[in-house]
Amino acid sequence: MKFKRAPLIAYLCLLPILLVLGIWQLNRAEEKRVLISLKQQRQSTEILVLSATMPDTPEAHLYKPIKAIGHYDNDHQYLLDNQVNKGRAGYFVLTPFLLKNENKAVLVNRGWLPLGKSRSGLPDIPVDSREITLNGRINHFPTVGLKLAGAEIPTDSWPAIVQVVDTHVLAKQLGYPLFSFQVELDKHADEGFTREWHETLAMTPEKHIGYAVQWFLLALTLTVLFVKYGINKKHD
Incomplete structure (x- = not known):
């Protein structure tokens, strides 16, 4: 043959x-x-109480439900740019949440907002800075396919716009340490925007x-x- x-x-x-x-x-x-x-196992586990002494290991806590006592930093908020929802471009609103009696904060993703008529007009994102009990779940920050140089550097004015979240960079700007993960605000919590956290995989x-x-x-x-x-x- x-x-x-x-x-x-x-x-x-x-x-x-x-x-x-x-x-x-x-x-x-x-x-x-x-x-x-x-995801199913961790979402059904007991609610984790967020504290500064908790190990900052996102993989160990991914998808776990959490609660935290503290207050939002209303003066310093971030708009995570280039976030698309149902074909529309917009931002995720990331607000620092300072833990009660602790010098550490976590960025809370309060949901998605659409772009305005122009990029010069930023959305109004006020938040109550009184002490509350926050409920949500731990997750990674949204990622991008191609990270451009300087994408992690936020703008100087508030709310600051940022393309990619680097908590070390943002912590320097804020003046206090941040956890390396985000908390996705509970869908039923007040002071949130569009929250369609992905329950299913792509x-x-x-x-x-x-x-x-x-x-x-x-x-x-x-x-x-x-x-x-x-x-x-x-x-x-």
């Missing part, structure tokens, strides 16, 4: 790629299953499996085509 050179080279190059892509999608499906299980495990099946079917199709057209049927 002899193989045609060009089809053989193409087959040997493409088949491993298709198989690797299929296996990668299966691995991603398993990662999503673990993430869903973790891509479910089932969709990853569907893509894996497609890659494996392409590998099978490639093999059938190679057998049909890549083998010399005449022997010298």
Whole structure:
């Protein structure tokens, strides 16, 4: 049995790629299953009381419900730019929440607001600075696909606009330390804006499996085509 050179080279190059892509999608499906299980487990756990002595390890507390006693810093708030909701551009409102009797704060994501008619007109985001008990859940800050140089530097005026959250940079501007995670304000809490915290993943495990099946079917199709057209049927 002899193989045609060009089809053989193409087959040997493409088949491993298709198989690797299929296996990668299966691995991603398993990662999503673990993430869903973790989220469900932690959201059903006992409410965590936020304090300055708590280890600042976001992964250990991700998705956990929390409560905190303290007050908002009404004078210093951030607008996280380039946040899209249902096709509209806008901001997430991040307000520092100072813990009672402790020199530490956490940024509370109070929700999404749309852009005004122009970027020069910033939204009005007042908040009561009296002592309250805050309820929410711990999560990472929103990320960007491509981080530009200086994106973590906020503007000088308040509310300050920032493209990417770096809590070390913001803490220097505020003058007090910040936790490295955000608290997403409870949907039923007062003084919030549009809060549609993502309860579902952008891509479910089932969709990853569907893509894996497609890659494996392409590998099978490639093999059938190679057998049909890549083998010399005449022997010298």
